[in-house]
Amino acid sequence: MLTTRPRGTNDILPDEVHRWQYLERTIAELCRHYGYQEIRTPVFEHTELFYRGVGETTDIVEKEMYTFLDRGGRSLTLRPEGTAPVVRALLEHGLHSGMLPLKLYYVGPMFRFSRPQAGRFRQFHQFGVEVIGSKDPAVDAEVIAMAMDLYHRLGLMDLDLMVNSVGCPACRPVHREVLQAHLGPVVAELCPTCQGRYGKNPLRIMDCKGTRCQELVRHAPTITHSLCPDCRQHFQGVLRYLEIAGIKYRVEERLVRGLDYYTNTAFEIMAGGIGAQSAIGGGGRYDGLVEACGGPSLPGVGFGLGLERILLAMAEQGIGPSPTPVVEVYVAAAGSEARQHVFGLLQHLRLAGLSAASDNMERSLKAQFKQADRYGARFNVIIGEEELESGTVIIRDMREGNQEQVSLRDAVGYLTDRVARR
Ligand code: HAM
Numbered sequence: 001m002l003t004t005r006p007r008g009t010n011d012i013l014p015d016e017v018h019r020w021q022y023l024e025r026t027i028a029e030l031c032r033h034y035g036y037q038e039i040r041t042p043v044f045e046h047t048e049l050f051y052r053g054v055g056e057t058t059d060i061v062e063k064e065m066y067t068f069l070d071r072g073g074r075s076l077t078l079r080p081e082g083t084a085p086v087v088r089a090l091l092e093h094g095l096h097s098g099m100l101p102l103k104l105y106y107v108g109p110m111f112r113f114s115r116p117q118a119g120r121f122r123q124f125h126q127f128g129v130e131v132i133g134s135k136d137p138a139v140d141a142e143v144i145a146m147a148m149d150l151y152h153r154l155g156l157m158d159l160d161l162m163v164n165s166v167g168c169p170a171c172r173p174v175h176r177e178v179l180q181a182h183l184g185p186v187v188a189e190l191c192p193t194c195q196g197r198y199g200k201n202p203l204r205i206m207d208c209k210g211t212r213c214q215e216l217v218r219h220a221p222t223i224t225h226s227l228c229p230d231c232r233q234h235f236q237g238v239l240r241y242l243e244i245a246g247i248k249y250r251v252e253e254r255l256v257r258g259l260d261y262y263t264n265t266a267f268e269i270m271a272g273g274i275g276a277q278s279a280i281g282g283g284g285r286y287d288g289l290v291e292a293c294g295g296p297s298l299p300g301v302g303f304g305l306g307l308e309r310i311l312l313a314m315a316e317q318g319i320g321p322s323p324t325p326v327v328e329v330y331v332a333a334a335g336s337e338a339r340q341h342v343f344g345l346l347q348h349l350r351l352a353g354l355s356a357a358s359d360n361m362e363r364s365l366k367a368q369f370k371q372a373d374r375y376g377a378r379f380n381v382i383i384g385e386e387e388l389e390s391g392t393v394i395i396r397d398m399r400e401g402n403q404e405q406v407s408l409r410d411a412v413g414y415l416t417d418r419v420a421r422r
Helices: 017-034 047-054 059-064 083-092 137-154 172-189 192-200 202-207 211-217 229-244 307-316 336-351 365-374 385-390 408-421
Strands: 044-046 066-069 075-078 102-111 123-132 159-165 263-271 279-285 300-306 329-333 356-358 379-383 392-397 402-407
Touching: 017 102, 017 137, 017 307, 044 047, 044 083, 047 059, 047 075, 047 083, 083 102, 083 123, 083 300, 123 137, 123 307, 137 159, 137 229, 137 263, 137 279, 137 300, 137 307, 159 229, 172 192, 172 202, 172 211, 192 202, 202 211, 229 263, 263 300, 263 307, 279 307, 300 307, 329 336, 329 365, 336 356, 336 379, 336 385, 336 408, 365 379, 379 385, 379 408, 385 392, 392 408, 402 408
Parallel strands: 329 356, 329 379
Antiparallel strands: 044 075, 066 075, 102 123, 123 300, 159 263, 263 279, 279 300, 379 392, 392 402
């Protein structure tokens, strides 16, 4: 127990962290190119926010939230997603009273209590963007383009982008009736959860993972046929912009998302080869959410992409950054007097902007070279007794396989120069 992590969580170990840093750097660069600003919200929120925001009949709220009472008796929940918290923050700080639309992004851990399996965790990480204040279909297309651009920058191939429109409060009741009429004769065959959903939110049944429920909704009419003229026009607009951007998509009329706040556009991106949990991202428009959270009527659209799943897909496709060396320079010492000079030289190197390390275990020179190799050091600096006497060091370029004797005084300058030239 003391030496095992909680089920569904991951340790990101030192030899994998460069993949995360690469992904995070690529995300920050992408967001800069699109003019999105970063926002950071707490990892827990008042439970009520997710009831109102995500929806009471969703799997997330019904079964997956980490909810607890704090010592003051308040009900708090570890955030299962990032959209409702961003909306809460923007209302709390009045960000929406400035220039619209607001274009925000976040990267961070989310928490859902679901059965762990390949690609599904209880603590996972999302990169999300939210655009608040514009109803323009170009914004829907922009966020979709942005997600696809990220995958492209990472080198991911063979992705399947599915888009749909899930309508608005005007056309949804029409679809709801159609769906209830279709499922009415078989209500008793639905799973207990979906029997409850039948009356409250029948559209949710489309998203049930139960085999029998899936069979029963397979031939149910889709919302496409019930869309009102405005929703139809908006959806056509989004598709047109996607075409302008040269983005390949597939309209999937049965696509419903796991959160209740969506209106109009809904989309999901799937990657092959990573198992059943193949959704590497999803999002859509949520024109009623800001109001549901107690704010003015403001439209919004965004996405959330699962970083673990993106990294899994990259590993599956054999792409990703090569490991970064631990240090650029390793300073090895022969003899105890030399060790004292090592310490001074190390600090000078670091202050000059180079990464440098040495031995702290009184290893033999041979073992120090081995450690230098493990660290991936490009340069080995060797201080021996002879060198001490002559006030010099030996600098070995491990890549080129040559070495030079340099005066101790010039070593920092020499190395900074060599590393910069590289
Ligand atoms: P979501 O579809 O629930 O949407 O999650 C987005 C992505 O997070 C998924 O496509 C998947 O890649 C990843 N993900 C979800 N659950 C897990 C899990 N248990 N383990 C690993 N990865 C997971 C949202 O969360 C919305 N807030 C997205 C959004 C933003 N819509 C509008 N704005």
